[in-house]
Amino acid sequence: MAAQPKKIIIDTDPGIDDAMAIFLALRSPEVELIGLTTIFGNVYTTLATRNALHLLEVAGRTDIPVAEGSHVTITKDMKLRVADFVHGADGLGNQNFPRPKGEPIEQSAAAFLIEQANLYPGKVTVVALGALTNIALAIQQDPAFSKNIGQIILLGGAFAINGNVNPAAEANIFGDPDAADIVFTSGADVVAVGLNVTHQVVLTDDDRQKLARSDGKFAQYLCKILEVYFSYHDYAYNTKGVFLHDPTTLLAAVDPSLMTYAKGVVRVQTSGITRGLTLLHDTQKRFGEVTEWSDKPTVKVAVTVDAPAILNLVMERLMDS
Numbered sequence: 001m002a003a004q005p006k007k008i009i010i011d012t013d014p015g016i017d018d019a020m021a022i023f024l025a026l027r028s029p030e031v032e033l034i035g036l037t038t039i040f041g042n043v044y045t046t047l048a049t050r051n052a053l054h055l056l057e058v059a060g061r062t063d064i065p066v067a068e069g070s071h072v073t074i075t076k077d078m079k080l081r082v083a084d085f086v087h088g089a090d091g092l093g094n095q096n097f098p099r100p101k102g103e104p105i106e107q108s109a110a111a112f113l114i115e116q117a118n119l120y121p122g123k124v125t126v127v128a129l130g131a132l133t134n135i136a137l138a139i140q141q142d143p144a145f146s147k148n149i150g151q152i153i154l155l156g157g158a159f160a161i162n163g164n165v166n167p168a169a170e171a172n173i174f175g176d177p178d179a180a181d182i183v184f185t186s187g188a189d190v191v192a193v194g195l196n197v198t199h200q201v202v203l204t205d206d207d208r209q210k211l212a213r214s215d216g217k218f219a220q221y222l223c224k225i226l227e228v229y230f231s232y233h234d235y236a237y238n239t240k241g242v243f244l245h246d247p248t249t250l251l252a253a254v255d256p257s258l259m260t261y262a263k264g265v266v267r268v269q270t271s272g273i274t275r276g277l278t279l280l281h282d283t284q285k286r287f288g289e290v291t292e293w294s295d296k297p298t299v300k301v302a303v304t305v306d307a308p309a310i311l312n313l314v315m316e317r318l319m320d321s
């Protein structure tokens, strides 16, 4: 008998690669998408909510609830860093899509996460694609959340490589480093997929043209919004391809064997010039002194990835839609 599909909530800041990940989830028989929660990152939270509702309308899946997340960081900082220069001012490739008809549910993102984790203890996976504020709020508001939630698979960090905001920090962690440190040290089953992995998964211009030639509904939609993301990569990395951060992270939930993982304690730098830096202690050395990593719960950090297999899945599933 086929395994039950995994109940997944995507915490998202759509975002061009978020749109890919959401569509991929909807095209994955292994996944039951039970909700979207929204957060700032690629865009402000209000726009993330609008885009999440819009994407579900495009997919014909307005039955899936959207819960709006925090508009400020966990320390109530209102000065957010938003990457509209990566995704366009509207977050979706400057297409001026019509305003969605739907509305978010009354519950906040954190309340929705807590409710679903309580409803299906150990069975819900959160795939976190933006700043980690909503997840940290859920951890703070419900002491049982880190036990009840099945797994938290997050796109975040740059393990032993440079970041993408600055040499120290990756964008999602930099967006709310205090929240990220709460999540990493919460004791939940956390899997971090960082730039060290996602920078190996590249959608080339050839792949984009293949998508354009297919008559897949999602493929056609994505080709419209991808241009801005390609231009940004050309400018920032001098490449004619784009990194598939969010789809790669979603696929870690679909098939964990697409990656290998190191286990250890991750702490996040929350101040100074390396604010947002993620540092894994792989626990191979026993330090003589007590450190800020001592006695903290371990997490898994993705270290290698089967990039061709991931790209195949992305292409197949988006073209067949």
Ligand SMILES: O=c1[nH]cnc2c1ncn2[C@@H]1O[C@H](CO)[C@@H](O)[C@H]1O
Binding pocket: 015, 017, 018, 042, 083, 086, 129, 164, 165, 170, 171, 172, 236, 245, 246
């Ligand atoms: O250069 C960048 N600055 C800020 N955000 C970026 C950049 N490149 C990609 N992303 C966005 O941040 C997440 C991965 O860190 C992804 O959502 C990606 O779209």
